[in-house]
Structure formats: C-alpha cells, structure tokens
Amino acid sequence: MGATTTKIVAVTGNQAVAEALRQLNPDVMPAYPITPSTGIMESFTKFVSDGKVDTETILVESEHSAMSACIGASAAGGRVATATSAQGLALMWEMLHIASGYRLPILMALVNRALSAPLNIHGDHSDGMGMRDCSWIQLFSENAQEAYDNTIMAYRIAEHKDVRLPIAVNMDGFIISHSIESMTFIPDAEVKKFVGDYIAIDPLLDIDHPKSIGALVLPDYYMEHKRAQHEAMLNAKKVISDVSAEFARLFGRTYDLFESYRLEDAEVVLVALNSAAGTIKDEVDRYREKGVKAGLLKPRVFRPFPYEEVGAALKNAKAVCVMDRADSYGGYGPLFMEIASAVQPHRGPVLFNKVYGLGGRDLMPLDVDQLIDETIEVAKTGKAKMIKEYITVRN
Amino acid sequence: MAEMIEIRWHGRGGQGTVTAAKVLADACLSGGRNVQAFPEYGPERAGAPLRAYNRVSEKILRMHCPVLNPGVVAVVDATLLDAINVAEGAKDDAVFIINTGKDPKDVRLKLKVKPTQKVFTVDASKIAVETIGRNMPNSCMLGAVNRATGIVGMDVLLDDVKGSFGKKFAQKIIDGNLAAVKRGYEEVKEG
Numbered sequence: 001m002g003a004t005t006t007k008i009v010a011v012t013g014n015q016a017v018a019e020a021l022r023q024l025n026p027d028v029m030p031a032y033p034i035t036p037s038t039g040i041m042e043s044f045t046k047f048v049s050d051g052k053v054d055t056e057t058i059l060v061e062s063e064h065s066a067m068s069a070c071i072g073a074s075a076a077g078g079r080v081a082t083a084t085s086a087q088g089l090a091l092m093w094e095m096l097h098i099a100s101g102y103r104l105p106i107l108m109a110l111v112n113r114a115l116s117a118p119l120n121i122h123g124d125h126s127d128g129m130g131m132r133d134c135s136w137i138q139l140f141s142e143n144a145q146e147a148y149d150n151t152i153m154a155y156r157i158a159e160h161k162d163v164r165l166p167i168a169v170n171m172d173g174f175i176i177s178h179s180i181e182s183m184t185f186i187p188d189a190e191v192k193k194f195v196g197d198y199i200a201i202d203p204l205l206d207i208d209h210p211k212s213i214g215a216l217v218l219p220d221y222y223m224e225h226k227r228a229q230h231e232a233m234l235n236a237k238k239v240i241s242d243v244s245a246e247f248a249r250l251f252g253r254t255y256d257l258f259e260s261y262r263l264e265d266a267e268v269v270l271v272a273l274n275s276a277a278g279t280i281k282d283e284v285d286r287y288r289e290k291g292v293k294a295g296l297l298k299p300r301v302f303r304p305f306p307y308e309e310v311g312a313a314l315k316n317a318k319a320v321c322v323m324d325r326a327d328s329y330g331g332y333g334p335l336f337m338e339i340a341s342a343v344q345p346h347r348g349p350v351l352f353n354k355v356y357g358l359g360g361r362d363l364m365p366l367d368v369d370q371l372i373d374e375t376i377e378v379a380k381t382g383k384a385k386m387i388k389e390y391i392t393v394r395n
Numbered sequence: 396m397a398e399m400i401e402i403r404w405h406g407r408g409g410q411g412t413v414t415a416a417k418v419l420a421d422a423c424l425s426g427g428r429n430v431q432a433f434p435e436y437g438p439e440r441a442g443a444p445l446r447a448y449n450r451v452s453e454k455i456l457r458m459h460c461p462v463l464n465p466g467v468v469a470v471v472d473a474t475l476l477d478a479i480n481v482a483e484g485a486k487d488d489a490v491f492i493i494n495t496g497k498d499p500k501d502v503r504l505k506l507k508v509k510p511t512q513k514v515f516t517v518d519a520s521k522i523a524v525e526t527i528g529r530n531m532p533n534s535c536m537l538g539a540v541n542r543a544t545g546i547v548g549m550d551v552l553l554d555d556v557k558g559s560f561g562k563k564f565a566q567k568i569i570d571g572n573l574a575a576v577k578r579g580y581e582e583v584k585e586g
Contacts, residue, residue: 010424142457178433180420180430180431181430
C-alpha cells in the first residue's frame with residue numbers, strides 16, 4: 001500500500017461519485033439531471049459555484065442534448081463527464097453510439113434505475129443493460145466505495161491510446177445512490193497524480209491541424225470502423241487490469257475484472273452484479289459455516305466481458321445460479337447469456353437463471369438463502385427444474 | 396456492545412427523521428466503526444409515514460437491504476402507534492424510544508411489547524418547541540436514542556449535530572438543536 005492517508009467518511013453513493021468527479025475536475029460536464037442520479041449533479045454544481053473545480057457545466061434541455069454536448073466537448077479536446085439514469089439514458093441512446101463511434105473517452109456516472117412503464121424510479125439494471133451494445137465500457141460497483149474507485153480509474157481506462165472508448169460507471173439507484181455508508185476518499189493530490197493530464201488525440205480545437213469528425217462512411221469502410229471498435233474493447237480488458245493493479249499498489253484496494261468471493265473450491269455459485277453481491281457474501285459465509293461450499297462471482301467489467309476468465313473461474317462448480325436485475329423478455333436475463341457463453345467451452349456446471357429485484361424490489365438475506373438452497377439441489381441432481389424464473393414475485 | 400446494531404426509525408415526512416439517521420451514522424463513525432443510514436423511499440409527502448434505518452458494526456457492512464429485525468426502534472411521531480405496528484420484527488431484547496408525553500408504562504401496554512424488551516419515552520415535540528421553537532423532534536430523539544442505547548459518546552454526537560446543522564442554519568437554530576439533544580438525553584424515561 002502507498003503512503004495514502006485516508007479519512008473515513010459517511011456519504012451517499014451520489015456524494016461519493018460527485019467527490020470523485022470534483023477530484024477528476026473535468027473540463028466540461030453537460031447534464032440533464034434525473035432521479036436517482038440528480039444528487040451527483042446537485043453536489044457537483046455546488047463545487048462549480050464554490051469555485052472548487054474548473055469545470056464548465058452545461059445544463060441542457062434533454063439527455064439527448066446532454067450526450068450531444070458531451071460529444072462536442074470531447075471531440076473539441078476536453079475531458080468530459082455526465083450523469084444520468086433510466087429514461088435519461090434511454091433518450092441518450094442514439095448519441096451513445098456516436099460517442100463510441102467517434103472514439104471519445106467520455107465518462108458517464110450511471111445510477112441504475114428501472115425503465116418505465118410502469119413508471120418507477122427505483123434501482124434495477126434495465127438501463128445499463130440497454131446500453132450493452134453501444135460500445136461503451138461498463139463497470140459495475142457494489143457500494144459507494146467501489147463506485148468512487150471505479151470513477152477515479154475511469155479516465156485512465158477510457159483515454160488509453162489502445163482503447164479510446166467512452167466508459168460508464170454503474171451503481172444501484174437508491175440502494176447505493178441514496179444510502180449513507182462509510183468509505184474512504186483518496187487525497188486530491190494523489191488522485192490528480194494518478195489520473196494525470198488529458199492529451200486529446202486529434203482534437204477539433206487544434207486549429208493548426210484542421211480535421212473533420214463524423215464523415216459519411218459507406219459499405220467500403222464501415223465494417224473496418226466497427227471491427228476497430230471491437231478490438232479497442234478487447235484491448236480495454238488488459239488496460240483495466242493494468243490500471244486496477246496500479247490503483248491497488250497506490251491505494252490498497254484491489255479490483256479485478258470480476259470479484260471471486262470464496263470461489264476457489266465452490267461447488268454452489270451465485271452470480272450477481274452491484275449491491276446484491278454484498279448481501280450474498282454474508283449468506284455465502286453463513287452457508288460456509290454450515291459446511292456448504294458456496295461462492296459468489298460478481299462481474300465488475302460487463303463490457304468488455306471477460307469470457308475466458310469467468311469460464312475458467314466457474315468450470316469446476318457443480319451448479320451456478322445467475323441472478324439478473326434486468327430481463328430480456330422472451331429470452332434469458334442479460335447476465336445469464338454472458339455466463340452461459342463464458343461456460344460454454346467447458347463441460348462446466350448446470351446453469352439456471354433467476355430474475356430478481358426489478359423496480360427496486362428488495363433482495364433479502366432469506367431470498368438469497370432460498371437461491372443457495374435451490375443451487376445445492378441443482379448441484380445434487382444435476383438438473384434445474386426451470387432454467388429461467390422470476391423470484392420474490394406474486395403469482 | 397453487540398457486534399452489529401440495527402435501528403429502525405419511524406417518522407412522518409418533514410420531521411427530520413432521515414436527517415436524524417444520517418447524523419447518527421456520521422457520529423458512529425468514531426472508533427472506526429462501519430455505518431449505514433438509508434431511508435425507504437416512496438412518494439415523498441409531508442406527513443406521510445416513513446421509515447429509515449441505521450446499521451452500526453465493528454465489521455464491514457456488506458448487506459444492502461432493509462432492517463427486518465431491529466434491536467432499536469425509534470418512533471419520532473407517536474400518532475404512528477395507532478397507524479402501524481412499530482414492534483413488528485423487533486428483537487426479543489429490542490429497545491423502543493417513543494416521542495410522547497405519556498409514561499413508558501402506558502406505552503408498553505399499548506405496544507404489547509415483550510417483558511424482555513425495553514420502552515423509553517421522551518416528550519421530544521414539547522422539548523423541540525421549547526428549544527428550537529417548533530415541532531422538529533429529530534434532534535431531541537437523537538439524544539434520547541443515545542441515552543437508551545449508549546451507541547456513541549455524547550460529545551461526539553453533539554459535535555456531529557453541530558457539524559451537520561452548521562452548514563445550513565443560523566447559530567440560534569444550532570444552539571436550539573444542541574439543547575434539544577441534551578434534553579432528550581437527560582429527560583428520556585425508562586419504564
């Protein structure tokens with residue numbers, strides 16, 4: 001661990017991310033605030049008013065405009081960030097592809113929230129999963145500390161010359177964004193040193209070297225652009241690992257492409273993103289005390305998805321319950337589809353899929369226990385009764 | 396002290412219940428403890444019943460779900476006793492702290508608490524009017540909760556109340572709140 005002196009604070013997830021953004025001091029921050037991410041902009045605009053950042057905030061008339069302004073500012077050569085949730089992200093969708101297609105390293109704080117209808121402001125992963133194919137790097141965070149740390153690492157990943165892609169840092173709406181938890185901040189000077197200055201590649205404002213962005217590309221070159229994006233995304237895996245390793249060296253908190261919790265010898269495994277993972281860890285411990293070889297795999301990096309590594313981590317398990325806080329209606333849950341692809345080359349465990357927590361429905365320790373019990377049963381029989389099922393839902 | 400303390404707050408929108416949970420979390424950071432404070436969010440309206448929660452633990456807090464079996468139940472508005480079952484799921488040795496002018500023995504009968512559970516009462520609304528000038532019972536409840544649970548040193552709690560109110564309010568309001576915390580601590584009764 002480095003010589004970091006850190007103070008323990010009690011803050012909400014939104015305050016934690018706002019603090020990271022203050023330390024990152026982006027050049028431009030366009031946003032159209034929406035619940036539950038509003039708190040980030042509330043705190044951040046206060047930093048702007050108090051002169052604590054040099055950032056120019058642009059308060060626009062819609063999220064589509066917010067992302068458009070991000071794209072313009074980033075193409076001009078600035079370091080750019082925004083924050084949004086749910087419908088806001090949905091309205092950005094068209095522009096999300098422009099941001100990644102232009103290879104602009106924009107940072108988005110995405111506070112995960114259910115999509116309407118029915119109208120619901122609470123936390124689930126429907127919004128994040130909806131940007132899966134937009135060529136944005138997607139990091140997921142269990143708690144305020146992870147959301148803060150992921151945000152601090154984000155520009156280093158997105159701006160890397162082998163990557164140059166936008167990045168979204170996810171955390172659960174309300175459950176994390178509005179809950180106060182103890183965590184530690186890294187001192188300003190150390191963040192500044194870690195993140196470094198941004199030297200934009202081919203910025204529009206370099207008027208001595210004029211260039212155009214957004215040219216028409218017909219069938220003769222479109223595919224080359226898209227394959228380059230895919231390769232950049234594959235490169236991001238190593239960059240994320242390298243940046244995370246440096247972060248761990250300096251600040252003492254270790255992050256991988258995914259977190260393996262008591263997974264080494266686990267026979268019965270749950271897979272889940274974000275805040276649910278914390279509740280699951282407590283229950284995994286309880287089952288371990290009873291002699292059950294339970295474990296958890298918590299993906300941190302959803303795009304690029306670390307298929308080989310996840311496959312290797314799960315191949316010796318007997319049964320794996322993949323928990324989705326979003327659905328692909330008429331298909332399997334989005335996380336299940338990734339895990340199935342990861343495990344596919346191996347003889348591997350029996351997989352099944354549970355959809356939970358939509359629209360902010362609580363996942364209680366007893367719900368986790370039921371899932372572990374069912375996974376034990378599947379491990380014993382080698383068969384899942386139903387491959388995909390909703391839990392904690394009325395019939 | 397137990398390894399983990401779980402508190403459930405019952406209040407009505409506009410009484411500062413969520414703020415009380417937040418201030419308590421901040422104060423409990425002392426001694427390197429881990430804390431959580433989170434409200435249950437519904438349609439937010441002044442006067443509507445709401446719940447907020449605290450967890451305080453020597454160990455890292457990982458679970459992210461409401462408290463089902465609180466060891467401490469703080470009721471910031473006594474009219475809630477007629478509206479909801481505030482004793483639901485409370486631990487056998489739970490401590491109840493109620494904002495009411497009534498004797499703890501009367502409240503004990505009304506709540507039908509178990510003999511192993513403790514009931515404390517304090518007239519936080521009256522104290523709030525006398526100290527702050529209006530019925531904002533949260534600071535007084537903080538003092539009472541602290542007396543009943545001994546969760547944190549009073550000096551630390553007072554410092555935190557000063558710190559969190561100091562950003563927003565005039566000195567007179569801060570002094571009123573500090574007086575309310577102290578009186579809540581001194582005047583809460585067990586029965």
